[in-house]
Amino acid sequence: MRVSVSWLREYVDLPVDLPTGDLEQALVDLGIEVESIVDLRGTVTGPLVVGEVLEIEELTGFKKPIRFCRVDVGAANGTGEPQEIVCGARNFAPGDKVVVILPGGVLPGNFAIGARKTYGRNSHGMICSAQELGLGDDHSGIIVLPADVKAQPGDDARPIVGLDDVVVDMEITPDRGYALSVRGIARELSHALGVPFRDPADAPATGGTAEPAYPVEVRDTVGCDRFAARMVRGVDPTVETPGWMRRRLTAAGVRSISLPVDITNYLMLELGQPMHAFDADRITGPLVVRRAEPGEKLTTLDGVSRSLVAEDMVICDETGPISLAAVMGGETSEVLASTTNVLFEAAHWDPAMVGRTARRHKLFSEAAKRWERGVDPTLPLVALEKAVRLLTDLAGGTAGAEVLDLDHVRPLPPVTLPVDLPARRVGVSYPADRVVELLEQVGCAVARGGDRLGEDPGAAGVAAAGAGEVLTVTPPSWRPDLTDPADLVEEVVRLDGYDRVPSVLPTARPGRGLTAAQQRRRAVARSLAERGWVEVLSQPFVAPELVDQLGLPADDPRRAAVRVANPLSEEEPLLRTTLLGPLLGVVKRNVGRGQRDVAVYEIGAVFHARPGVGSPPAMGVDRRPTDEEFAAADAVVPAQPRHVAVAVCGEIEPAGWWGAGRTAGWADAVEAGRAVLDAAGIPADRVTVRAGERAPWHPGRCAELLVDDAVVGHAGELHPAVVAALELPRRTSVMELDLDALPAAPLVSGPAISTFPPALIDVALVVDAAVPAADVQRALVEGAGALLEDVRLFDVYASEQLGAGRKSLAYKLTFRAPDRTLAGEEAVAARDAAVALAAQRFGATLRGA
Structure with a gap:
């Protein structure tokens, strides 16, 4: 999630002099991982100024059109004289105000600007496009400032083009879908910094009317429990997205497409409510929201033809699917450059369905990313009101008075929370009033009263004032992740400050070390x-x-x-x-x-599967599973x-x-x-x-x-x-x-070390080639008795002299007695006994005998 600080300031009163380091620390303290904070003022260094085009001379004789321009940059060049610049763009004329970087400046990518001779003229600087300034992908022409811009030639151009802002890039965890919006991040910062928050969703919105904006039927109210729509007719299709909106979209990493589509993306980033804009003239008949049928296909906006399955939700007209619901629209109903009648749709979809659909089609759109994490179901009408107002204000047209609102949303169930549970789980004293205060900051409705009966006290912790009291907590609509007491405990700890939780290593239980x-x-x-x-x-x-x-x-x-x-x-x-x-x-x-x-x-x-096992039992997190539940779950787990x-x-x-x-x-x-x-x-x-x-x-x-x-x-x-x-x-x-x-290792006694010299004897035994050398060695050990200290195979030999199918195995035998020096006769006798047993078992003969 990328967002500009100026956008956040519209809804949260951040201190004017807030250092970027403090902003980053505030987000980290809230449990939000900050990937980067970029001050855009540092991306372009050197003189970046407003210039007014005075004269344009068309240069001929080159492969492409080239223009030699004289641009007034005021006193920024140190002389006050017009700046001579060679430029290849064609989208500006004398009298236009443009953005100029003078020699000595450096553009993104470490591209240094200097004075040089090109196309037979001296060029002192560059007239910049949005792409060259890192403000977008548009390189078709240079930036022409609106006529109502009050800046004079030579003024700093950074505030005008949005290079005076700070962009924060955050990694949002899957359980915090609400933070994938300016609304969510601004609310979080208000908690962290203790500053006022203005909810962009706290705005009047036209409710559903008896006459729908467009006929729609929702056949699956589980996959889609709310569907709202509104029409705008007579839009001027030539109106471009205003620069302020394009800059915010670009800072967020979203490409500008067209005004109606940009409005839906803008509101998705601001509110967290994904929307879709249809060309109403390209829809045939009423809309139907349903599951896909076998064999149906849809070509999405990325040009890919997708085969649908029964779990996918689709929006259809009389021709069939026109949108892969909650993931991406279809080509047949997309807004075109000639679109004049726009149907805005804002709905609420099942997160599990969206997540599976996105993975199945490998289509991880920004909308799908938000839906699978959970979206506030109260937003559709507010988002429609804002979208209609933006479009009519910017591109004219008439907003339809009819509003469609098919609402089947079920409220989030309340959660019962023992007021001392955060203290017992974390080991920090949280008074009851503090717990209530923090939960209300999150947006929960908290009802106090009642006693906890028969609850396992759990791990030893710090007792809280009011121990025994139970809170009934109803999560806000934008927090579908708050479903269990543990979730509420996490919110209390998070908002009170992770730094208050002591870093104490648990005492190791007494034992014998490693198993x-x-x-x-x-x-x-x-x-x-x-x-x-x-x-x-x-x-x-x-x-x-x-x-x-x-x-x-x-x-x-x-x-x-x-x-x-x-x-x-x-x-x-x-x-x-x-x-x-x-x-x-x-x-x-x-x-x-x-x-x-x-x-x-x-x-x-x-991992070895256990054949014939069923499904594991369903176990919640509100209590410790019983021994029977553990055993049933363990019976399903593969052998490992x-x-x-x-x-x-x-x-x-x-x-x-x-x-x-x-x-x-x-x-x-x-x-x-x-x-x-x-x-x-x-x-x-x-x-x-x-x-x-x-x-x-x-x-x-x-x-x-x-x-x-x-x-x-x-x-x-x-x-x-x-x-x-x-x-x-x-x-x-x-x-x-x-x-x-492997069996358990036996207890091994320490070896007795003999100080007497060893007797070394080599034997070479001829056996059948199929006889394993290990079996022969085992027979030698058994036959030699207690005097044999070591035996080692050091040679394997086969030749015609030994005979077909025969081999020679040479072993080095080491004999030693623990209490005396062995006589030669004792060592030889032990060797002969060893050879005799090998001969008995395998027909072994001494080589050369």
Whole structure:
């Protein structure tokens, strides 16, 4: 919402010398975010003066018409002599007063003005257009000041063209639709600064008459609970929008179109009431306000043909829809340059309907932005009165005496507020009289009296005078957001001042610090980060086609995704069932931006739908939900187990002068899985890694990660089809593991450190190629007994000498006794026992034996 301070001053008595910093702070204290405050006097620097055109010489022989002008700028140029300026505009004549910037001035965009020779003449300055001054988009001609302007040549032109104003740009939150207007902002500033406020809507307005201004039928009084209209005939279509109105529209970021349309936009900004102007001669038959019918289409004012759905509200004549109600008008009834009879419409529409329509058609007009936030339903007749008066005063014509007003508006329901609730919720003492005073400032009607019975006292706070008294508060028509006691509490705190609320950290409840699950997640994250993996946090939303890109089978439960009711993006409306989709998107984005070596991980929730569940129970905010309501709501919420996933591509060890690097592969993903399990406190003897098969992994390069024979994750290289579908580098490898599926970590005793020397023995065992090395290692550990301190696979070898389908696995065994130096015979005996068990289970033989 952008508005000029001069416009605000018409309705609120701001101090004349109010600094812009104080104005910004007042708005911020009210909870209104200020994007910027721009003093227009600083946008154009240097001498900007009024000039009177004395002579014009037409220059010929150029590709476009050029004029050499002599302009009287008074004493502003230091000499009093006429200023010589070359100009290409054609919309002015000798005797006209124009806006001139002299050498040394700087226009918006840091465009410096100087004296230069052009088109064979010396030009000293520039005669300015509205676009060059940053006052609008019109560059068809220069600004010609009205004949009644009293300024003399050489006078400062800033006050005349509106460059002496201050423009405030605010970000209005969705719950404060009333602030999307000069009326709303002026009222707020009157509260903040304690100055008088004059309501622009507090004006006489002609009520509805028995004879309507135009025949209209409203068939859906829920979607449209008020519809008003009034006619103006015989308007002069050649009259342009006055400069003062154009300047205010431009400052607000609204483009000037034509006088009738500009009036509707002007009043929308002033009052907060969106309106529409129809060319009455282009409407055929009576108007009907209804829901759209299947198959209907409408070409809106932006030239787009839109297919309508049953929820859309439309205004129709005998030819069909002529306006997408509350969002944008249609081409067939728009006001043209030849329009002489104007039908003004001001209505009140259902906010939910407008919001859904605007999003469905991706048409976020200024009108729709206000309707979906809530508009005062008492404004239509006031807006019509002002629109008719402005149009007839500026462009002539006759205002029809007939006024249509179809009113089905229901008043806002009262809200019951315990008078001490603000104090109890916020921790600041608010006397009962102060609470009533602040609510009445908002515009509420407050009835005192009554006692509160049986209410939960809630959180400990500061008791207010009058505790036990209950207020009956009726919100004003412009505040449809005040529906619950909490809303009224917020208004009391806001107007009394957020700065009065103490910044006190709550006392932490006694406990044991982090939970076991939190400690595990932190340990896993730290372990991966220490190994060089980079943590990322991706959005949990995915596209429907992701499951096909990952090659998930038709019966894979990961295909059953939860759809978000109101997604941030229509392209990604589903919640992820695996971390791999968003994580691989991160890999693709980094590779696309030149980062060839990527190793990332993420810890986050995935979402699994609960089949056969119904809708959640309706729960208000007036009380704490019961345990049964909590349980019913929780039963509908998707299961959200915590997963950890990694993805790697490129070089895991960089190449350099020290030697060749190493390209990441499936083994790195498997090792990341082992690191996660180790950090989670799972002993190595309870972990099994074996060959597996699961999409989206490569069938021959996929490993299952098991804990106590239960599969908890998978790791390996992505399937080539998945790599191609997602446009990833070849050999991209990933791992995903369910942290919530891991058993609790056992209590671990501190290791006994032996000071005696170890015995190191290497063994190379020949086994079938299909035998997993991890299974052989497990047999060696079991067979060697308590003297075995460590075992590590350091070589895998296959050759024709070993025989087809055979491989050699070389292990380094470390033996040590805690209380003595091992004799060679003891170490050899333990080695032989280990080899014997491996031979028994897998037919292993010592290589070379």
